[in-house]
Amino acid sequence: MLHAVQTRLGEAASTSAHVADRRAVPILGSAESAPLAGVSHTWYTWLEQGRKIVASSQVVDALARALRLDAVEHRHLRTLAGLSDPRVEPDVNDAISRMQRLVDSMSPSLVVVHDSRFDFVVWNEAFRRIRTDPAELAPDRRNLLWWMFTDERNRAAMREWERAARAVLSQFRAVVGRRPDDSRLAAIVAGVSEASTEFRTWWSEYPVRDFRPATIVIEHPEAGPIELALYQLRLVENPDLLLVVQLPVTEADRARVAGQLDS
Numbered sequence: 001m002l003h004a005v006q007t008r009l010g011e012a013a014s015t016s017a018h019v020a021d022r023r024a025v026p027i028l029g030s031a032e033s034a035p036l037a038g039v040s041h042t043w044y045t046w047l048e049q050g051r052k053i054v055a056s057s058q059v060v061d062a063l064a065r066a067l068r069l070d071a072v073e074h075r076h077l078r079t080l081a082g083l084s085d086p087r088v089e090p091d092v093n094d095a096i097s098r099m100q101r102l103v104d105s106m107s108p109s110l111v112v113v114h115d116s117r118f119d120f121v122v123w124n125e126a127f128r129r130i131r132t133d134p135a136e137l138a139p140d141r142r143n144l145l146w147w148m149f150t151d152e153r154n155r156a157a158m159r160e161w162e163r164a165a166r167a168v169l170s171q172f173r174a175v176v177g178r179r180p181d182d183s184r185l186a187a188i189v190a191g192v193s194e195a196s197t198e199f200r201t202w203w204s205e206y207p208v209r210d211f212r213p214a215t216i217v218i219e220h221p222e223a224g225p226i227e228l229a230l231y232q233l234r235l236v237e238n239p240d241l242l243l244v245v246q247l248p249v250t251e252a253d254r255a256r257v258a259g260q261l262d263s
Contacts (some may be wrong), residue, residue, distance in 0.1 A: 057083050095238050096122055103127075103243075108257040110228065110246035117184050118144040118172060121241065129260045130220060131246075145172055145188055149196040159217040159225075162198075167214065169199065170207040177208065215249060222263075223256040 060081045064074040103111040103124040110130055112123040120134035120142045128134075132154060134142050141147075147154060148168050155161045176185050193200040211232045218226045228246040235241045248254040 095235075095241060099235075099241065099243075106245065108248060108254055108261060110257070112244050114144055114242045114244065116175070116179075116240040116242075117182070117188065118168075118175070118242075120144070120147075126257055126261060127246070130218060130223070130226060130257060141191075143188060144168060145192050145199070146195075149192050149199045157218050157220065159219065164214075164216055165198065166202060166207065167209075167212070169202055170209040171211055173203070173206065174208045174210065216246070220256070220260070223260050226253050226256050228253070 057078070060078055060083060061074075064077055067073075069077060099113050099122045103113060103122055107124050107126045110124070110127040112127050112131075112134075113121045115121050120137070123134055132147060132151065134147075137143075137147065141150075145168065148165050158164055172188075176182075176189065179185055189203065193203060211230075213230065215227055215229050218228065220226055227249040229249050231245040231247060233243040233245070235243060248257050
């Protein structure tokens with residue numbers, strides 16, 4: 001990685017010199033190129049030598065910009081410096097059609113994809129028929145938290161609504177803790193707190209936990225009870241997208257979902 005970093009710095013410096021002078025310019029060493037990233041010659045020399053140095057996120061990110069690193073290289077550079085992954089918002093729109101094909105292929109499992117703020121992104125027909133149609137929700141409330149805590153039909157359909165709602169809230173609390181300055185997350189918390197007494201009360205208890213495998217039972221008005229096993233998966237190509245699969249537990253549950261799809 002350090003060799004690649006040095007090469008990129010040399011290329012960046014060479015390109016800058018070539019713009020000023022059309023003559024061929026030899027590739028410079030990293031020490032000569034370091035100022036392009038706003039770091040000193042000594043600092044970068046120590047980095048090359050593997051010395052223990054303090055590298056702030058600002059310095060490492062500036063280095064990545066100077067080197068024109070792509071997202072994977074930038075993340076790797078931060079890892080080498082002992083820093084967390086860079087906060088980069090993915091382009092969800094580019095992923096929607098690809099994700100739609102994936103979730104459609106997984107029927108009769110109920111499948112939905114959420115973004116980093118638990119907003120609904122894509123869903124399949126099984127989810128729409130058995131749980132809800134997110135397209136019918138107000139755009140600013142097309143969100144798992146809003147739906148879980150304010151949709152009375154969903155609440156009535158779930159045998160153990162409170163257990164499920166508390167689990168969702170605890171996961172959401174962990175997300176908010178990692179992104180305290182996110183205005184969209186803050187707006188969701190404020191809005192759902194005002195709309196739901198349960199959310200407001202449980203939020204003040206400060207529950208935090210990651211996803212745990214579970215099953216839920218949905219009392220569908222036409223198909224009857226459907227037991228679903230929950231799975232959550234992160235997509236390597238877009239880690240901020242969360243794929244949630246609700247898998248019918250038995251063949252009878254699967255047949256009930258399939259019956260609704262055929263009706």
